[in-house]
Amino acid sequence: MGFSQYFEKDLYGLQNTADVRGMQLARLRERMADFYGRSAIVKLLLDAASVDPEKITLEKFREVVPVRLQRESAKASAMLGGGGNLVDTIASVAGIDPQDFLLLCSTSGTTGEPSPYFFTEQDLEASARGFSRALYLLCGGDEAKIRAFRVVQAFALSMVGAGVPALEVFLRLGIPVIPVGAEGGTERIFYFTEKLGGNFLFCTPSLAEHLLDKDPQRAAGLGLVRVMCGAEPGAGIPEVRKKLEEGFKCPLVDAMGLIWGLMWVSCDQDPYAGMHHLSDDMHLVELIDPDTQQVKDMEDGATGQLVVTPLTGSMPPIRTSSGDVVQVFVSPCACGAPGWRMKVVGRADDMLKVKGVVVYPAQVDGVITGFVPQVTGEFRIVLEEPPPRVAPPLKLKVEYGEGVQKEKLPELAAKIAETMHEKLKVRPEIIWLAPMSLERSTYKTRFIEKAYE
Template sequence: MGDRKYWDERMETIGSEDLKALELEELRKQVKYVYERSPFYKEKFKKAGVSPEDIKSLEDLRRLPYTTKDELRETQEKYGGLGGHQCAETRDIIRIQGTSGTTGRPLFIGLTRNDVNLWNELFARHAWTGGLRPDDILINPANFTLFVGGLTECSGAEHMGITVIPAPFVSTGTEKFMMLITTFKPTVLFSTPSATVFLEDAARKILKMEPSELGFKKGFLAGEALSEEERTRIEKTWNITARNFYGLADVAADIAAECGESPGLHFCAQGALIPELIDPDTLEPMVIEDGAEGEIVFTTINREATPVIRYRVRDMVRVYTKPCPCGRTGFRFHVIGRSDDMIKVKGVNVFPSAVKGVIQSFVPKTTGEFRIVLPHPGPSFGENLTIKVEYSKEVNTEDLEDLATELKTAIKQQLVFTPIIEWVPEGTFERSQYKVEYFEKLYES
């Protein structure tokens, strides 16, 4: 089984015409379903002057209004529980989970048994794409309280045949987590890219071992975009093949993964989601073509409990459509950053993820850790912003001025803005067990 090329060859290599036919059939069913069962969507559709009967082609999807996370939060506050977009009867919902809440109040999502089965299949598709196999052992440090990175990923991995060690940091503790690693020798490092730094420090302090000595072989790195600088550092430090994986709690926990043969993450959710690309300013649809950059939008087409229609996830992506040697036909994309994290510095769009990539290219002179200091609410700033950057212990303080000049030049050349660099010693910033907040907001102090 481990030697086969695809988890679901039919869906992973489906032709464009067959996919369009499938999408249209399932879209029409989904729109009718939500119109009949969701007071939230029935009201939205009526305000937009559209009904299920109007959806006669995939192009008609554009007639439907966008959905935002704030709207779903509001409907959950209004109706209680899962909100006005709950479509399945509560007795048919077997699991309630939620978003991480990193950008506000958690959004709760429901799953029927069919939803769970579909998510398990999507996990297997994207994990197989990313190189995981049934003979792997995966240790999962994610929180199991609502967070899909915990229970859902364990469920998907078990469905695929992977041996799973559920060991959430919040209850396991770092020392026991490290003990489980030495005892069972997991092959898959499951983490956000940022949290690998925390794990590296823990391995050195608790086990007195280098991460490369722990026996991991594969990096299942999710929750954040993985820069090439980060990939290089992680692969060298852990002696693994590091790949990026992508999913969203409010859409589908597992959507895309890198295959390692071409740039970008393969879209792996054919038959479950319809992706769109839009201009985040005008909200006009864009063609999903090679080199296009825009905000990705998803519509569920096979969801029972809490479907979403034209859902703005706020991720800005770059698209790749040239054929991949792996044979998968899904388009590929790279997450540039979040449209709601983007700031404008003297008219230039700046994403924290892009800044991170430049700073990490200076490792080991820097630790890769930084914070962008915001003196007032954005998103626009007419002044040069300060970036606090950790310098490593091996750097002499008398060399910091020259290093700051090098770093500013690199940022100017690659990102077209010039920051003020403020050096701070290694260890200044707390290492995160999950995602990092890269903005230091002085106006909230």
């Protein structure tokens, strides 16, 4: 029971191999044929192109199935299913009984309308299988270490994947969990971690930073053995990672996916080597150019927008993108764990182009955070016209740190501009603000000020 019921060592070891790619094509054909018989959308797509589902090739699949943005799924399903509620329409897309969806969740909707995602028993099982591999990687295969985790769940519990679905996954894997939730606020997170002996903090990087800023001594004394972050790119940014690891006195890992078995997790390699993909057998992952939608080769250093097709669970094999833009690495990691890796660069929606140079707010955040404590770390990118085009220079409102002398600010601005030019090929104009003048957020951080609105 528990962990051993869900962890499949043979499949874990197959990640990023020719064997698993063969398995992907076989599964794709199998599922295409299966869904062809019961899902109107799959039948429509294949019939329109006169494709035999059992003989479809990867090239044909990409030609026939367009990439759908996750946030548009609600609208698309409503169109396909006609009236009725979203559960009925999505069940008709999946070709199943609506009552088979046991857990009905949605994204937080911070980047637009919340998009629903539902779990059948099969989907929950896949989620536990995927997550078990992340824990195995973290512990270097030492299951006794996994047994010793007591998770402080401090993501929002309501609706999102890292909330109740993740709670279900922890319970299936036999891992004790304290579901305090981000809603509880920092004092309750501190209190229950201390009183109930939590040792594995599970939250967004901005919440982890917020805990540290609030009470650094208390954070250092929690006795954590791990911080696992997700939902934002913060944990993959060297400066943020350093701050959190020093502050909590334990290693930080970055995770993505968690639902339907899709799983990425970072290792302890220093410098940060990206997140290992651990579900090649359950999901087909592609990279596309955010501008042209053309598929890009998965080769070391390639950057593109992530597109995922489920090869397991209740959802049909439809190419879906959450809008994340990543850089991939397919050569073996020095840590020895399997799986190709990726670093999150930003979101396709957040992309800015300064004189043709592509910049993501998360990258700007990385540079600014490197200047703490001379700056507070809070900043805004001031946009004077709708993105992605930005007429140079890129304007940044940055809070200087407490105790920084005003006459030193021009020199500091020049240093930040130089570092940013070196790392991102963009030279910003810095507009200084007093400490604490920008609004703080404990959830997903917002970096953009729309001066054109």
